[in-house]
Amino acid sequence: MAKTHVDAIVVGAGWAGSIMAKELTEAGLSVVMLERGSERTTPVEGAYPESIDELRGAVRKRLFQNLSQSTVTIRNTMDQTALPYRQLAAFLPGEGVGGAGLHWSGVHFRVAPEDLRLRSSVIERYGEKFIPEGMNLQDYGVTYEELEPFFDKAEKVFGTSGEAYKVQGKIVGNGNVFSPDRSDNFPLPAMKDTFSASIFRDAASNAGYHPYALPAANASRQYTNTYGCQMGPCNFCGYCSGYDCYLDSKASPNVNILPVLRQDPGFTLIPNAHVLRVNLDSTKTKATGVTYLDTKTRKETSLSADLVILGAFQFNNIHLMLVSGIGKPYDPLSNTGTIGRNFVYQTITSSRVWLPSSSYTNQFVGAGGAGVAIDDFNSMNFDHGPLGFVGGSPVWVNQAGTKPIAAATGAGGGGTPRWGSAYKDALINTYKHSLGIDAHGSNMAYRDVYLDLDPTWKDVYGQPLLRMTFTWKDNDIRMNQYVVSRIEPVARAMGATKMNLVHLDAGQPFDTRNYQTTHLGGGAIMGENPQTSALNRYLQSWDVSNVFVIGSNAFPQGMGYNPTGMVAALAYWAAHHIRTTYLKSPGPLVKA
Amino acid sequence: MEPTLNRPLRRSFVKGLLGTTSFWMASGHASWAAALAAEATQPYQPVFFNGTEYRFLEAASERLFPADHNGPGAKALGVAEFIDRQMQTPYAHGENWYMSGPFQQGPANLGYQLPFVPRDLYRKGIAGVEHYARQHYGKGFSDLSAPHQDEILTALEGGSVQLDEIPGRVFFEQLRTNTLEGTFADPLYGGNRGLGGWIMLGFPGARADFMDWVNQEGAPYPIGPVSISGETA
Numbered sequence: 001m002a003k004t005h006v007d008a009i010v011v012g013a014g015w016a017g018s019i020m021a022k023e024l025t026e027a028g029l030s031v032v033m034l035e036r037g038s039e040r041t042t043p044v045e046g047a048y049p050e051s052i053d054e055l056r057g058a059v060r061k062r063l064f065q066n067l068s069q070s071t072v073t074i075r076n077t078m079d080q081t082a083l084p085y086r087q088l089a090a091f092l093p094g095e096g097v098g099g100a101g102l103h104w105s106g107v108h109f110r111v112a113p114e115d116l117r118l119r120s121s122v123i124e125r126y127g128e129k130f131i132p133e134g135m136n137l138q139d140y141g142v143t144y145e146e147l148e149p150f151f152d153k154a155e156k157v158f159g160t161s162g163e164a165y166k167v168q169g170k171i172v173g174n175g176n177v178f179s180p181d182r183s184d185n186f187p188l189p190a191m192k193d194t195f196s197a198s199i200f201r202d203a204a205s206n207a208g209y210h211p212y213a214l215p216a217a218n219a220s221r222q223y224t225n226t227y228g229c230q231m232g233p234c235n236f237c238g239y240c241s242g243y244d245c246y247l248d249s250k251a252s253p254n255v256n257i258l259p260v261l262r263q264d265p266g267f268t269l270i271p272n273a274h275v276l277r278v279n280l281d282s283t284k285t286k287a288t289g290v291t292y293l294d295t296k297t298r299k300e301t302s303l304s305a306d307l308v309i310l311g312a313f314q315f316n317n318i319h320l321m322l323v324s325g326i327g328k329p330y331d332p333l334s335n336t337g338t339i340g341r342n343f344v345y346q347t348i349t350s351s352r353v354w355l356p357s358s359s360y361t362n363q364f365v366g367a368g369g370a371g372v373a374i375d376d377f378n379s380m381n382f383d384h385g386p387l388g389f390v391g392g393s394p395v396w397v398n399q400a401g402t403k404p405i406a407a408a409t410g411a412g413g414g415g416t417p418r419w420g421s422a423y424k425d426a427l428i429n430t431y432k433h434s435l436g437i438d439a440h441g442s443n444m445a446y447r448d449v450y451l452d453l454d455p456t457w458k459d460v461y462g463q464p465l466l467r468m469t470f471t472w473k474d475n476d477i478r479m480n481q482y483v484v485s486r487i488e489p490v491a492r493a494m495g496a497t498k499m500n501l502v503h504l505d506a507g508q509p510f511d512t513r514n515y516q517t518t519h520l521g522g523g524a525i526m527g528e529n530p531q532t533s534a535l536n537r538y539l540q541s542w543d544v545s546n547v548f549v550i551g552s553n554a555f556p557q558g559m560g561y562n563p564t565g566m567v568a569a570l571a572y573w574a575a576h577h578i579r580t581t582y583l584k585s586p587g588p589l590v591k592a
Numbered sequence: 593m594e595p596t597l598n599r600p601l602r603r604s605f606v607k608g609l610l611g612t613t614s615f616w617m618a619s620g621h622a623s624w625a626a627a628l629a630a631e632a633t634q635p636y637q638p639v640f641f642n643g644t645e646y647r648f649l650e651a652a653s654e655r656l657f658p659a660d661h662n663g664p665g666a667k668a669l670g671v672a673e674f675i676d677r678q679m680q681t682p683y684a685h686g687e688n689w690y691m692s693g694p695f696q697q698g699p700a701n702l703g704y705q706l707p708f709v710p711r712d713l714y715r716k717g718i719a720g721v722e723h724y725a726r727q728h729y730g731k732g733f734s735d736l737s738a739p740h741q742d743e744i745l746t747a748l749e750g751g752s753v754q755l756d757e758i759p760g761r762v763f764f765e766q767l768r769t770n771t772l773e774g775t776f777a778d779p780l781y782g783g784n785r786g787l788g789g790w791i792m793l794g795f796p797g798a799r800a801d802f803m804d805w806v807n808q809e810g811a812p813y814p815i816g817p818v819s820i821s822g823e824t825a
Contacts (some may be wrong), residue, residue, distance in 0.1 A: 049820040052800045055777040060683055067690040072700060086690040165606045195807045237800035246800070359810035364795055365802040402775035404795045409769055418749070419656040419768060420742070424792075426664055431793050432812070457692065511701040 017311030037096030058242030105368025118552020176287020216369025240368025393441030674774030674783030720755025
């Protein structure tokens with residue numbers, strides 16, 4: 001490529017990168033976006049019937065990170081040897097233009113305001129001693145009120161469907177009573193309840209809980225977003241998670257931002273460009289650009305820039321910071337350093353409820369973001385005092401479209417046959433007559449749960465793999481058990497003939513072999529203190545002020561909600577402050 | 593009423609596959625369509641597996657997913673053919689698995705750590721099971737009675753058998769996973785013949801438009817399946 005210098009480099013073509021690139025080109029900057037995966041344009045690749053092939057899609061993992069090139073190592077505890085994550089299972093990062101934003105489901109939450117100041121909130125209500133030893137509970141350093149305009153902006157880009165509760169102080173609808181005030185309604189009405197979601201809504205309501213329609217970046221109607229990009233109405237085909245949407249109904253960078261951004265002469269997207277490192281000057285306080293490898297030609301290119309935005313997947317941002325020497329790596333023994341600190345996940349279990357054989361749940365019908373949830377056991381919405389744990393879980397029926405291979409490989413076990421004629425009986429009955437209820441919970445940060453570089457294994461480019469040290473902790477296991485216990489009476493009221501309530505067991509280690517969620521977080525968190533956060537409240541590196549790191553890596557702890565809505569709002573928040581303050585006078589936006 | 597399997601399974605549909613839209617020809621599915629169409633008039637000849645291995649696959653997959661009162665089993669659904677065809681794809685070479693050494697074993701919950709890709713697992717695993725069957729039952733696996741075959745599969749699943757370099761459980765899980773894929777994948781890949789897997793499950797295949805069936809108060813979806821190629825049942 002001819003250019004050797006641009007105003008800004010954006011690493012990663014997912015939601016975070018695409019939002020930042022859009023905002024920076026709007027500000028008049030020349031922007032190069034580097035994506036290590038391939039080009040992906042949904043009108044071609046997402047077309048029917050190509051896109052709805054389960055084997056080629058979710059099973060052979062068409063849109064996910066190719067681990068043969070780069071992966072992570074994982075161990076549960078610091079005294080173990082971490083081993084490579086050789087096959088995709090527990091989490092499924094995306095790769096290619098659109099990133100995980102192409103294959104996501106579309107659940108599009110804001111944030112529970114108290115989750116942004118969870119440490120302060122817990123201390124105010126229960127005192128500092130309530131926080132378990134070794135838990136790094138922290139505030140984000142930003143408030144819901146500050147972020148609200150950016151949540152609103154993101155929803156209007158994503159074409160989010162939902163039902164509001166409160167707009168400008170007035171109760172306007174049957175939305176989530178625990179949700180905070182909004183400046184405006186959702187751009188689209190809520191998605192319809194599936195049969196399974198509708199009976200959950202009734203049962204939860206009768207039990208005294210407060211059901212609401214999940215906010216979904218699945219378009220309930222035709223929609224033209226603020227950029228002029230168009231979405232078609234969702235038809236509940238059931239191919240969201242793991243797929244690109246053939247109707248352009250599910251928001252993705254590919255559908256909602258890039259069609260416009262690609263037309264901007266100030267914007268260049270380079271796929272198959274694997275960024276090897278961010279280059280720093282001799283003081284290690286200023287980035288000079290990046291060096292990337294063209295994965296097709298294996299040619300290395302260095303590109304200089306005034307501003308570098310890391311918008312790769314959560315752990316890939318941490319990896320880039322560590323291999324580039326941005327900030328000080330976290331050391332759990334001395335409890336110093338910040339890069340890799342507060343690595344978090346989510347605590348999610350799926351329970352199953354069987355209805356009478358006269359009721360068909362038609363589980364292939366669905367939309368990734370549609371469903372009915374309750375927040376009665378999420379965030380600080382209930383009294384944790386007698387329960388003695390921090391955190392919570394929304395509980396929901398989110399019928400996203402269950403495909404047959406996934407249903408079949410996951411059926412059986414836990415004392416029931418996994419093959420043979422009895423297995424067939426159970427599989428068919430389960431597919432036709434059951435539904436899932438998820439406890440989609442928070443995960444707290446701990447001193448000995450973190451990310452660093454592996455001493456042994458390397459990626460195909462010769463760089464050390466990122467090492468995860470992660471397991472379930474007592475606080476989060478007890479939170480999960482409590483919330484799952486609250487599902488039982490609701491399930492009974494739904495007319496359950498049988499139920500399988502699934503929760504974590506005490507002492508159960510994290511298992512990399514089964515899908516749980518791709519909602520990884522933390523590792524380069526935002527905060528108010530450079531000793532305990534990698535980024536300031538504008539997601540700017542405390543150490544290298546012309547590097548901003550955008551993504552769920554900024555979350556100090558894993559929240560109960562799906563992260564994409566928060567990531568998008570943080571991206572718009574950071575971009576706003578770059579545009580209005582940083583570009584006029586580049587340098588730290590907060591004094592360290 | 594639910595759709596039911598109301599006519600013999602057939603494979604002649606694939607002859608027509610190449611005649612579909614130009615989009616279809618340009619898609620990644622075209623090579624599969626061509627291969628299937630070419631094979632449609634004669635019995636499938638395995639490419640990766642030899643005769644003994646293929647008979648093992650047919651017999652073992654049928655025990656895992658047997659013909660019964662619910663409908664066809666793995667053999668009638670073409671599962672062995674599906675697996676043989678999969679062995680000719682990048683998947684079988686572990687192309688999206690991290691396969692760099694060193695290979696060090698650890699706790700099961702840290703995941704797969706063997707230096708073998710699916711092709712290796714089948715070649716070594718089937719040889720191991722055949723050896724085990726002859727040792728314990730005096731015959732090859734496919735010549736054993738169904739109860740004896742089930743005993744062997746149970747032992748593999750339970751983890752009590754080591755097949756030379758491969759834990760029996762690892763081989764069992766590979767076989768189970770691919771068997772269920774072949775039962776329920778689109779017929780394009782050689783299994784799920786006549787959409788028999790989908791009919792049993794009540795899955796409507798590539799219909800992918802349920803605007804009018806989001807909530808019908810628990811009534812069964814009324815339309816039978818269609819495949820990506822347009823085959824209906």
